[in-house]
Amino acid sequence: MEDQKRKMYCYYLGKPYPLYILIDSSIKKITIEKKEDTFICRCPHEGEIDITDALQAYYIKASRKLIEERLRFYQPNFKVKYKSFSIENSQTKWGSCNSNRHLTFHWKLMLFPLKAVDYVVVHELCHLMHMNHDRSFWRLVGKVFPEYKEAMAILGAEKTRDM
Numbered sequence: 001m002e003d004q005k006r007k008m009y010c011y012y013l014g015k016p017y018p019l020y021i022l023i024d025s026s027i028k029k030i031t032i033e034k035k036e037d038t039f040i041c042r043c044p045h046e047g048e049i050d051i052t053d054a055l056q057a058y059y060i061k062a063s064r065k066l067i068e069e070r071l072r073f074y075q076p077n078f079k080v081k082y083k084s085f086s087i088e089n090s091q092t093k094w095g096s097c098n099s100n101r102h103l104t105f106h107w108k109l110m111l112f113p114l115k116a117v118d119y120v121v122v123h124e125l126c127h128l129m130h131m132n133h134d135r136s137f138w139r140l141v142g143k144v145f146p147e148y149k150e151a152m153a154i155l156g157a158e159k160t161r162d163m
């Protein structure tokens with residue numbers, strides 16, 4: 001094992017953390033994990049590497065854990081319970097809610113401050129009560145999550161569009 005030459009940063013909940021690359025010839029696949037204030041990338045060989053897949057796998061795992069926690073935190077504000085949720089990659093939306101009460105969230109939310117994650121969680125939970133973005137929907141969003149406009153600005157989301 002030895003450390004890397006270039007310095008890279010990975011975002012986690014709105015803050016950059018340095019990524020350290022460790023060479024470990026006993027492993028076959030690149031893995032990435034976050035340990036306190038750093039990201040550790042274990043790599044089987046030296047030279048050019050593509051960490052895209054490993055980084056995405058890390059964010060998907062981390063977002064599943066965090067979003068489950070945030071859903072548990074906000075769910076008591078709603079009479080209707082969500083049934084299940086999944087972490088998505090290919091879609092262009094930050095989140096969604098269907099008529100089966102299944103919610104989806106994009107793993108890239110993990111790059112943004114917690115406020116933005118919470119806003120999307122609350123937005124989708126509000127769809128359990130109101131499927132459209134009508135006045136009653138936004139009233140409920142504002143009641144449960146008063147800082148929603150600030151969070152939307154962070155995500156570059158518009159009120160007129162879906163997430």
Ligand SMILES: [Zn+2]
Pocket residue numbers: 123127133162163
């Ligand atoms: Zn929506």
